[in-house]
Amino acid sequence: MKIAIVGLGPTGLYTFSELVHADTPMDITIYDEGEWAGAGTPYSRQGASRLMLANIASIEIPVLNGVSYLDWLKSCPPRILSDFGIEQEDLNERLFTPRLLIGCYYHDQLLTLQQQAEQRGYVVRLNEKTTIVDIAEKAGRLRIERSDGGVDEGFDRVIVATGHDFGEDKASSSYYPNPWCGLLSADVPAARIGIMGTSLSAIDACLAVVAQHGEFVEGDQGELTYRTDEQDLKVSFMSRNGILPEADFYCPIPYVSTTIMTxxxxxxxxxxxxxxxxxxxxxxxxxxxxxxxxxxxxxxxxxxxxxxxxxxxxxxxxxxxxxxxxxxxxxxxxxxxxxxxxxxxxxxxxxxxxxxxxxxxxxxxxxxxxxxxxxxxxxxxxAAVPATSIRRLLALREANILDVVTLDDDYELIRSQTTTTIRSGEDSHVFNVFIDARGQKALRTEDFKFPSLRKILVEDDQDIPEVDDRFALISPSSLRKRVYLAALPYLMHDRPFVQGIVSSAEIGAKVAQDIVSNLDGVQIEDGREVALQEDVIAA
Incomplete structure (x- = not known):
């Protein structure tokens, strides 16, 4: 069985882990655009900093390759944890940690999984910093086309796990269509900064900016302040309801079953x-x-x-x-x-x-x-956020840096080369830098980045890609159980809460288990796969 995994953030990684622990060695090729496969954009060095916290407690991160996140943290050298502001005695199952540290865990587990797989007879090819431009059929198999002009052929299964996708809108020095398009490496001036949204993504965008111009300082009594010499730095969160997220509340984990809603x-x-x-x-x-x-x-x-x-x-x-x-x-x-x-x-x-x-x-x-x-x-x-994130927002407010703007339902966004203006009712807000942090939108077939695959789905009248409960394309029959769509933006229409690490683990397990369960029921004949079970039914 020759398998391609396109995109290796958390969803692709959990899928890979499940495949590696199958009884039958496979030939697996992994493609990832990043230089740090396994982490995924929000947890990568390009998408996260040490200040940016994940809103998932250590105990809630699904175990990967038999190693829990908390156990992995306990195995880290103290100096590494200290770099992230964590001491060994701080480690506990309810700890919220920087997203970048979770990315370290994922990348580390990927390298371990690759080594284990090769020792068990798997063939694993890891291609980082590799962009895939098309997925197509050829002679009953699937082919992958890379942006460097290379082509890899003969795949029996392709798993599309490309993760976040914010379209083709390009960033500039005054406009960022999402918080992960170069904001961390940009030199953002101390000026009027507008951030659309108030979620954890918006908080992270804010931290990426203010970290360039000052620092948070914790006092002897635990009070947090933000210090800066920049008088012109002003940040505005904007949303239709004008509220901030709540701090994450204490509750039993794992969750207790509901009584009436069964x-x-x-x-x-x-x-x-x-x-x-x-x-x-x-x-x-x-x-x-x-x-x-x-x-x-x-x-x-x-x-x-x-x-x-x-x-x-x-x-x-x-x-x-x-x-x-x-x-x-x-x-x-x-x-x-x-x-x-x-x-x-x-x-x-x-x-x-x-x-x-x-x-x-x-x-x-x-x-x-x-x-x-x-x-x-x-x-x-x-989507409640870590208490530390709220403390930072309050420190920025006390420093007269941060405010929240409530917008009308029919607000207007006007972009120029150097500013972005938000008009809401009789008010106009002009920003030198604007960051859209509203999060991932649900995508449709027309948004698919792979033209051959997109053409097939469009011709099959799929406005939204149709998948079964194991995330395999349902139709056309030539792709059924051969292409798996585990890219979260395309699953959000019927699964509005699908985002997050827990969802990634659940999807990865289902995809891998479906592939493994069909290994014994598939034969290759003249370059075409024929499911034995379907043959019996047809007969």
Whole structure:
């Protein structure tokens, strides 16, 4: 079996790990655009710095190659950890670490996996700093075309795991279409900086800028301040709701199963005339059971899938974003010290992945309502950020560096060669440097970077690439179970919460297991693969 993995961030790496631990040696060729395969853009030296924290605790990072992230950290020399601001005594399962350190873990595991695979009889070719420009069929197999003009042929399976894709919009000295397009290496002036978004990506973009012009200093009592001599440095976060993310809250890990929202009760919703409303009924009952005081406080019995989001965000929408952030941070730190869980928040956290499974069953009207309402609630809840990130934002606010701007729904963005202007209502905001940190958008077939594969899918009337539950292309039949689409941006339509390391591990396991399970059922004949099981059915 000859396999190509195109893109080796976390998804490609977890896939590779599963394949390496199969019983049958394979021929695996890996292609990655970066110089540090395994890490993926957000965890690479090009996309992350020591200041940028991941919003996933050590215990939540899926084990790779039998080595947990925490065990790997404990094996690191103290001087390495110290470089990242971590001491050996700080290590614990709830520790939030710099994304760059997670990238080190992934790259290290890749090199170990490659060595183990070769010792077990695998052929592994690792091609870093390699861009793939096309994937095509040839004589019943698949071929890979590289940007250097080279061509690799004869692949039985191709796994597309290309990760983040922000299109062809190019960065300039005054405009960055995403935080990972050279911002870290750029010389950003101390000027008016506009950052679209308020998520962890926006915080990272902010840190990339302010780190060039000052430093965070921790006092004797643990208070954090930001010091700079630059009077012209001003940073504005912008969003339609004008709020900041909450600090990550304490809760049991692994998650405790929900009581009312079960797989059986959720599937029963699909037979109801109003799927979303039936799901919200379970959602409300689960919250009421978990935290009756909260349910009473927001009058949950009077709310529905459309009105609950307003109640959820109410306290944060009306006032000062930084005042709420300061209050929320104090609450989170008290609860972590006491190991106390805010039960209604924990209930929402445990329900988002369950609800995601029913998104494909939503009629268009329900999908639109979900995206305007409950999806925003779930996204805000699970995207809580490390407490240290909030402390840094508050330090920047105290230094008169940072503010938050609330935009109208119909705001206008106007770019020139040297500035970006945001017009919202009667207000205009002009920025010398603008960074779009709104995150990854769901992509369609027309966005596919591989023209031959794109042409086949377009001719098959696939506006969005269609994959099965193992992420193999469903059609056309010539590509079925031969091309696997594990690139997260193309999976977000039916899986709105698919982003993140945990999703990468789950997708990688399913892809690899599907390939391995079909090894015994495939024969090669005259350059064409024939699935024995399908032959039996056809006969």
């Amino acid at each position: 797989e059986c009760s959720l599937m029963a919703c699909t037979s109801k005339p109003n799927v979303l409303d039936a799901i919200f009924d379970l959602f409300a009952k689960e919250i009421t059971l978990a935290d009756p005081a909260y349910a009473a406080r927001v009058n949950l019995t009077d709310l529905d899938a459309d009105s609950f989001p307003e109640a959820y965000f109410a306290e944060r929408m009306g006032g000062d974003a930084f005042a709420y952030a300061r209050k929320n941070l104090a609450e989170v730190e008290r609860n972590k010290a006491a190991k106390r869980t805010i039960e209604w928040r924990y209930a929402i956290l445990r329900m988002h992945e369950q609800v995601e499974k029913l998104v494909p069953f939503f009629p268009d009207s329900d999908l639109s309502r979900f995206e305007r309402g409950l999806k925003r609630v779930f996204s805000d809840n699970y």
